[in-house]
Amino acid sequence: MVERVPCNNCGVPILTATAARTGGACMVCHRDPTARQQEAARERAAEIALATPQQELLTSLGKVLDRLTLDEARRAAERREEGIYGFFLMHEYFAMFSTVVFTDREFRLACEQHPEEEPVSARWAFWWPSFTDFGGPELERTVHALDLQERAMPRDEESPLLREIQRLCLVALRRVRGQGVLGADVVLALGAVEQSAEETFLYAEQLCNSDTLMRFRRELPWISEADLEMFRTHGHLACL
Numbered sequence: 001m002v003e004r005v006p007c008n009n010c011g012v013p014i015l016t017a018t019a020a021r022t023g024g025a026c027m028v029c030h031r032d033p034t035a036r037q038q039e040a041a042r043e044r045a046a047e048i049a050l051a052t053p054q055q056e057l058l059t060s061l062g063k064v065l066d067r068l069t070l071d072e073a074r075r076a077a078e079r080r081e082e083g084i085y086g087f088f089l090m091h092e093y094f095a096m097f098s099t100v101v102f103t104d105r106e107f108r109l110a111c112e113q114h115p116e117e118e119p120v121s122a123r124w125a126f127w128w129p130s131f132t133d134f135g136g137p138e139l140e141r142t143v144h145a146l147d148l149q150e151r152a153m154p155r156d157e158e159s160p161l162l163r164e165i166q167r168l169c170l171v172a173l174r175r176v177r178g179q180g181v182l183g184a185d186v187v188l189a190l191g192a193v194e195q196s197a198e199e200t201f202l203y204a205e206q207l208c209n210s211d212t213l214m215r216f217r218r219e220l221p222w223i224s225e226a227d228l229e230m231f232r233t234h235g236h237l238a239c240l
């Protein structure tokens, strides 16, 4: 019978030979004395996340998105003299949220750096300089909990969760519009990684007045009416 003693940190049985080598700790605790606690805390958080009603998580996500998007829009408004013409809320599934501020100033700089681009197309193409991730522990916790619930779903079902999150983003943008933080001529839209220009336009359609939309449409010469119609009728886009 091999003799074992409890780890002096977490209590799992370990060989006396191990204890002699590590000063009484199991190998996990020897490498990082807080590892077991961290793992337990993660498991508890996951249990709580899975037990929280999804509607509750979505409600708090909506609140935090409203607040953060409004903060971002106010920050953007401080750059008014740079000539803001677009403000996009971007999301990448459950992982992150960002905003993009399009300004005449950055557009001019981009044109100088890329003289080969068609100016009209470039107007909405160069947005990396103004790409800002936003968030915080509250947003992260909620998104992580939703992510865990999503992963617990059967894979063959199309989850309505992503569309609901997109809808909450639209609601947050509508609030920005409603509060008049940015001028009515600023294009507001919901963006996403790998989203087509048509989809972006259809989101702008829900948030902008007709003059602003017409200008936006002229500046997206490559979008296809057929695709717009297809996206409209298929109805997989989030709607306010």
Ligand SMILES: [Zn+2]
Residues within 6 Å of the ligand: 007, 008, 009, 010, 011, 012, 025, 026, 027, 028, 029, 030, 036
């Ligand atoms: Zn241990």
